[in-house]
Amino acid sequence: MKRIIKFTILLVFIALIIWVFVYLYQQSKTAPVVYETETPVTTNILRKTVATGSVVPRKEIAIKPQESGIVTAVYVQPGELVKQGDDLARIQIIPEMVQVNEAENRVNKARLAFANAEKEFERIQQLYEQEVVALSDFQAEELHFKSSREDLQAAENHLQLIQEGVTKQMGSKTNTVIRSTISGMVLDVPIEEGNSVIKSNNFNDGTTVAMVADMGEMIFEGMVDETEVGKLKEGMHLVMTIGAIENEMFDAYLEYISPKGVEEGGAIQFEIKAAVELKDNRFIRAGYSASADIVLDRRDSVLAINEKVLQFSGDSVFVEVETAPQVFEKRLVKTGLSDGLNIELLEGLEAEEKVKVPVI
Numbered sequence: 558m559k560r561i562i563k564f565t566i567l568l569v570f571i572a573l574i575i576w577v578f579v580y581l582y583q584q585s586k587t588a589p590v591v592y593e594t595e596t597p598v599t600t601n602i603l604r605k606t607v608a609t610g611s612v613v614p615r616k617e618i619a620i621k622p623q624e625s626g627i628v629t630a631v632y633v634q635p636g637e638l639v640k641q642g643d644d645l646a647r648i649q650i651i652p653e654m655v656q657v658n659e660a661e662n663r664v665n666k667a668r669l670a671f672a673n674a675e676k677e678f679e680r681i682q683q684l685y686e687q688e689v690v691a692l693s694d695f696q697a698e699e700l701h702f703k704s705s706r707e708d709l710q711a712a713e714n715h716l717q718l719i720q721e722g723v724t725k726q727m728g729s730k731t732n733t734v735i736r737s738t739i740s741g742m743v744l745d746v747p748i749e750e751g752n753s754v755i756k757s758n759n760f761n762d763g764t765t766v767a768m769v770a771d772m773g774e775m776i777f778e779g780m781v782d783e784t785e786v787g788k789l790k791e792g793m794h795l796v797m798t799i800g801a802i803e804n805e806m807f808d809a810y811l812e813y814i815s816p817k818g819v820e821e822g823g824a825i826q827f828e829i830k831a832a833v834e835l836k837d838n839r840f841i842r843a844g845y846s847a848s849a850d851i852v853l854d855r856r857d858s859v860l861a862i863n864e865k866v867l868q869f870s871g872d873s874v875f876v877e878v879e880t881a882p883q884v885f886e887k888r889l890v891k892t893g894l895s896d897g898l899n900i901e902l903l904e905g906l907e908a909e910e911k912v913k914v915p916v917i
Contacts, residue, residue: 620769625756626651742769874889876888
């Protein structure tokens with residue numbers, strides 16, 4: 558009985574050893590690698606760069622007052638369309654006391670001079686009617702009287718202009734009404750009734766009353782890296798996409814390349830501008846962020862293949878062509894333009910040949 562048990566244990570031990578060896582042998586065997594293949598295709602190859610920026614109106618004007626004062630009325634709101642000459646706001650002039658005092662003194666002096674001239678003219682007129690004085694003396698006194706009257710009128714107008722910004726003779730012509738200088742859309746009205754505004758002068762840019770822009774003519778303003786700017790030229794076609802408008806592209810044409818670069822994030826960038834072709838059914842708001850693809854070079858309907866199948870040895874470029882199932886031979890090829898994914902094939906391959914995809 559003991560011999561049977563020992564023999565059984567020995568058989569189990571031997572079977573276990575055999576199973577381990579068989580298992581390790583199977584694990585050591587590697588499955589044959591089956592390589593994927595690709596064939597060249599006929600396609601268009603585009604080499605392009607991307608410029609990021611925004612879409613802005615070509616004409617965007619900041620309307621500023623011609624006089625300083627207090628805003629008494631605002632006639633427009635952002636989004637409204639206006640024509641050249643339309644009223645935007647009205648201001649009340651707050652004159653300086655020194656100017657008012659000087660103007661009042663001038664009026665008083667002119668009034669006294671006119672009163673004296675009027676008396677002298679009446680006296681000379683009576684003497685002339687009595688034929689006591691000559692015609693030349695009468696005419697000289699008449700001229701002096703009329704000049705004094707005009708001086709008084711001018712002094713009163715000057716005082717009224719300082720106090721109110723308008724005279725009776727000016728009619729509707731007044732600096733207290735701020736008018737649009739162009740036709741377009743009101744983009745912004747940064748003032749409210751009661752705000753103080755300052756006119757533009759040599760020492761101050763003045764207060765902006767409204768921003769008016771022609772929304773029918775838009776341009777793309779963007780930045781291009783210095784490594785690509787040398788390949789650009791005016792008139793090049795851009796394909797523009799706007800972040801706020803999905804699944805729609807706009808055509809634009811390059812019209813300006815800055816001669817001077819600026820540093821941004823450690824790289825030198827150059828500003829570009831391109832005229833945007835608008836679509837009748839799409840309204841583009843000022844300031845939309847956009848990106849533009851600039852086509853630097855292109856090849857249409859050429860034989861191309863994915864760049865991942867290329868292999869390199871020194872200055873040589875080659876691929877492995879399938880001559881039989883999973884049998885490959887190396888072949889030198891000549892390549893052309895690349896778009897970063899596909900590359901143009903100039904020599905070395907035919908359209909129906911299969912090329913090995915290397916395993917990375």
